[in-house]
Amino acid sequence: MLAYRMTAPGSAELVEVPLPEPGPGQVRLDVLAAGVCHSDLAVLHGGAARWELPFTLGHETCGRVAALGEGVDDLAVGEQVVVHAPFGCGHCPRCAAGRTNYCDLRASLPAAGLGLGLDGGMAQAMVLDRARVVPADGLDPVVAATLTDAGLTSFHAIQGAREALAEPDALAVVIGVGGLGHLAIGLLRALGSPTVVAVDTRAEALGLARECGADVAVLPGDAAAAVTGAGGHGADVVFDFAGAQSSLDLAVSLLRTAGELVVVGSGGGALTVSKPGVLPSGAVVRVPFWGSRPELEAVVGVARGGALTPRTTIYPLTDADRAFEDLRGGRLLGRAVLVPAGTRRRS
């Protein structure tokens, strides 16, 4: 089968590898769709230092069950599923609760997830533990794939701030309307959230933000006036999906007293926490990572209700290089998703 593998620092290539066989407790999926994430670029260019190469990229996957390993009797061949890819030790209390994203042993694990040090979904097929599979029948596979990271990470970030979002007339700001940010706007709407102000540097992303349900969508220079106009006191929650210095500085400036700053993007910006300092009194800062398996099940439920409409650009798996280049060049609106050919095979 074909797989898009990281073979050396800075390089990935499409190669032929043997079809993997599921062991006890595992399943093999025919991959139907695999999302391309900024983390994939970060991994390629320095983020995989501790991991053994090569491995197949892809941590955002939807597939169809193609083969069951010994002892797996609660899934059927042909069933459509999505993959909960964060890797954990499997034994600590957090892993036992499905919170592998916050495994107590995360710092010492040999990989961060499927597609992040372990073979992932940018291939015609993949093998994984049954426990990492969440049923997702009835959804467009391309949409379903985006739920597992772009959707799940956004959902988890929102869940962490749900008390602040429940304030009367709460105001949420979303900075960075990319693969994750546009889904966060849709989720904030679907979960009954308050006024949403979206901020991005690209005019086309502002259009997408409005389509996803943002009340106001503005360039960074207009964000302060928009927040004042929408709420008066500043933002109850600011989600920074860029995490760059400029976006963090903007995020802090928009916060209301006792507001929450949720830094989702890994753009390399830094924030000095001091008292007194740049943060308003009572502020809370969160740095969420991905999401739990129960939260993925919840996101699938939200999507089944029709409330999420991810914007995607589809590439054949054989065009993975081009998808990565388009992401790197900032030419994508929404999420890039790779679709393998020949996934109808059953053997």
Ligand SMILES: [Zn+2]
């Ligand atoms: Zn990702």
Ligand SMILES: [Zn+2]
């Ligand atoms: Zn663990």
